[in-house]
Every structure is written in structure tokens, then in C-alpha cells.
Amino acid sequence: MISCFLHEVRTVLATIDEPMAREFVGLLDRAADITPAGDPTPCPFPDLERAAGMASAATQPSIDALLAAAPEMPWRRPDPAVVPPGWAHRAATVEVIGPDGAIPPATNERFGIFLLDTECNYPDHWHDAEELYVVLAGSGDWTVGEATRTLRSGDHSRTPSQAHHAIRTSDQPVFTVYGWSGDTSYDNYRF
Ligand SMILES: [Fe+2]
Secondary structure, eight states, X not given: OHHHHHHHHHHHHTTOOSHHHHHHHHXXXXXXXXXXXXXXBOOOSTTGGGGGGSBOTTTXXXXXXXXXXXXXXXXXXXXXXXXXXXXXXXXXXXXXXXXXXXXXXXXXXXXXXXXXXXXXXXXXXXXXXXXXXXXXXXXXXXEETTEXXXXXXXXXXXXXXXXXXXXXXXSSOEEEEEEEESOOSSTTEEO
16 A cells, blocks of 8 residues: 555656656655555544545545555654654654665655644754655645745645755645655754
8 A cells, every 4th residue: 555655656756847856756666666664653643534635636646545555654743852843743754765764775865754734833944955845735835945935736845955944834734745865864953
């Protein structure tokens, strides 16, 4: 089931004209035949099924596959010891591929799922890794540097290494996949 989700996400990524999207298409291709290890943990995000009504035609298959695979995944909250305070209790994430992920090993990449509920503010922060978010359902405002854009299903945002960025939601949650590339340690994660 997780492999079906990754297959559908690959289809979405392949439509994005962006070097990091192409990098993660390659990563998903390399991971395609690997069976994820690890024990599933229940998703702490309330009413995950909300996502089904918030996708676009292009992202609906990936959301359907996400909902089907969710019970197999090792969900967690973002680590409150690492991230800015005040929002992690209303977010959920799975590192699917990466050093802490269900599918090891990655070389210099992390890839996973990131969900942020309504009316949340993931405040300004930065890290060494380059970052790519692709919205599969819902919407949110991404600020990178001085520019803020509202992302909806199928939209993406790329953050260069060490660029300040933040995410804010309002009346819709946002359901995303993310990629980190480069120095994927949390040694240089600051807020
Ligand atoms: Fe980030």
C-alpha cells in the first residue's frame, strides 16, 4: 500500500518542472522495490479523511492512496524539542524515506508526509537542507524569504538552503509531501 502511495506521488512530482522534483522522482524510483520496515503508529491527525474532499483531479489518486496506506505508516508529531513551539501538537508527519524513515538508506535525502491542521502557524525557521513541499490537498500560505504564496493542491514550494521560511494555515488543513536534500541533519535547524 505504501508503494502504491509512492507511485501516485511520483506521478504528481513528474509533472513539476523543478530540479528538486526530478531528484525525488529518481529517489522514488530507487525506492520502488524496497519493502518499508518498521511498525505502524496510528495517525494523530484528526479526521484524516477530510483530505479526500480537498484534492484536485491531479492529486486525488495520491490522496486516495495516502488514505489507504495511512494505517501502515509510522506516524508521529514533529519533535517539539527540535521545532518552534506552539503548533506541533496539531501536525503529523511520516518520514517515508531517509535516515529515520521506513525505507533506508537514503544518501542525502529525506522524503515524507507532512500534515498541518487549520489555523496553525509553523513559524519562521531555516535549515541547511534544501526543501521541497508539494501540496496534495487543502491549502496553506508559504512564506520563503520575503515572499508569501498560497499553495493549493498540486502547487509546490522550494526553499533554498538556509532561507527563512514559514507555513500558515487558515480555514483548511494542508496535506503535503516534503523532500529535504543536502545536509539533512538537524544540526543546523534554527528558529
Ligand atoms: Fe523547512
